[in-house]
Amino acid sequence: MTNGILNGPGAGLLLSILRNGQARTRAELVQLTGLSRSTVSQRIDALLIRRLILPAEDAAPSGGRPATAFLFNRRANVALAADLGVTHARLAVTDLGGEILADRNADLSIDRGPESTLGWVLDTFRELLAVSGHTLHDVCGAGIGLPGPVDHESGQAINPPVMPGWDRFPVRDWMSARIGVPVLVDNDVNIMALGEHWAMRPGVDHLMFVKVGTGIGCGIIAGGQLHRGDRGAAGDIGHIRVPTMDQMQCRCGNIGCLEAVAGGGALAARLRDLGLETADTRDVVRLVKEGNTKAVHLVRQSGREIGGVLASVVSFFNPAAVVIGGDLAEAGDHLLAGVREMVYGRSLPLATQRLSIRASELGDRAGVIGAAVTVIEHFLAPEVVDQIIAV
Ligand SMILES: [Zn+2]
CATH class of the missing domain: 3.30.420.40 (ATPase, nucleotide binding domain)
Structure with a gap:
């Protein structure tokens, strides 16, 4: 087994090139990356098997010839997103393009404390997954926004003034231990800025x-x-x-x-x-x-x-x-x-x-879309994709 570091750009970079539309075909990928045609084909096959890309409709295989053009498959996985405010919460399941597939708005007091609040978030994530026709198996990660200062690296709120009981509670570790995927925690305003920037500007x-x-x-x-x-x-x-x-x-x-x-x-x-x-x-x-x-x-x-x-x-x-x-x-x-x-x-x-x-422009969806975006960008980062797909 080899990897991208030894052999030029890996599958992750090819995916990000296809995702941002810089290239669509094998030939364009060869030209853009300087990889050999066989290496590009090998990495394309791996991305196809993982269903992160699909053959473009107008270039579907015909007459025994393999497809030449490909599209990013935004339905390959889903992201879980939670925007928790002081008195209400918005949760969603999105596809890898940030589109909301199912969501829920609810009055929820953050001063219930972390275990009770996160327990409700976990139950609601499961319900929303069922509504959208998915299971935890499809989830690539969860993003959580909190209404207070957050140490992003450790995934904990630090001395939040309006969140009694949350100081240094391990939000990231608590959630990831229960859903088995990466969990990213950030301040609510940061995720709103990300959501607005990513979707609208x-x-x-x-x-x-x-x-x-x-x-x-x-x-x-x-x-x-x-x-x-x-x-x-x-x-x-x-x-x-x-x-x-x-x-x-x-x-x-x-x-x-x-x-x-x-x-x-x-x-x-x-x-x-x-x-x-x-x-x-x-x-x-x-x-x-x-x-x-x-x-x-x-x-x-x-x-x-x-x-x-x-x-x-x-x-x-x-x-x-x-x-x-x-x-x-x-x-x-x-x-x-x-x-x-x-x-x-x-x-x-x-x-x-x-x-x-x-x-x-996103209004009250800015936070939940931003929380999904943190997850999607983390999951689709070339180095992370290279770890999933080692060719
Ligand atoms: Zn003040």
């Missing part, structure tokens, strides 16, 4: 995804890659101090954090003080949609506060796109208007010349 190399929900956070795509920083704490803009008369105490223990002033939880509390029934961010959104002027005013002001912080971040990072998502983004243009007003007004002209500030 693959050509945008520098992008910020700002999640505005109960809390506020930011996922960063730099040079086309997710930027986590040294320990995974990059983009934590919710705890940047904003100049305000409001001496609001933040859940992190500090005073005057952006999140404590402009997050959905803060707006709901302020509307309660005004005598309105608002338990959480979704109630704030409901009031805005009903045209409540107090709620509209507060959401627009929240957009300005967030925009004030983003103006500095935009000058520092110079993204091409700022995408606003999360529950409060459902309030529509009022939040976006406040953000735009501050960013375009305060950042340098060169930084805003081509900058687009828009609402997330």
Whole structure:
């Protein structure tokens, strides 16, 4: 048995070339990789046996001649994806193209603790697999997004402020021991940024995804890659101090954090003080949609506060796109208007010349698609495919 390191590009690289459409045929693969025709054929056969590729329809075998053109088979395996929020969760089974085959939205309190929450996730994954006509045997991995700081390498949440009982719980190991496939754990905003970038803005190399929900956070795509920083704490803009008369105490223990002033939880509390029934961010959104002027005013002001912080971040990072998502983004243009007003007004002209500030196009699916994407990209990485297919 040989491998790609000794013999030039392996099956994994051939698969990624077919997947991104750089080549379709044996001849094109030979030309592109410099491999011999027999080596290409050997690796193509192995990919066909593993069903990661299929003969292209217009080049199906006929008259005893083997097919010459091939397509990536996005139905070869499925990915499991979970986007866990503070109060609700979205789970899905997707194909290798990130298309959702079955999904479930549910109210779920993360403060139930890790074993109870993950037990529910596991049961729901099994149900969704059955609904989509698959079994655990078809699964290539699971991606899980958590609403707090995550050490990506160990797959654990670290001192999450709104997740009692989760600190350093081995989420990755707990889940992979039960489903027997790789499990990848990340911060919810990071997976949203990945999902939006991958599905909607693959050509945008520098992008910020700002999640505005109960809390506020930011996922960063730099040079086309997710930027986590040294320990995974990059983009934590919710705890940047904003100049305000409001001496609001933040859940992190500090005073005057952006999140404590402009997050959905803060707006709901302020509307309660005004005598309105608002338990959480979704109630704030409901009031805005009903045209409540107090709620509209507060959401627009929240957009300005967030925009004030983003103006500095935009000058520092110079993204091409700022995408606003999360529950409060459902309030529509009022939040976006406040953000735009501050960013375009305060950042340098060169930084805003081509900058687009828009609402997330994936909406509440950004997290679950991003969680699937982490799994798919991990599974289809050339070195991983080479390990599965050693020819
Ligand atoms: Zn804070």
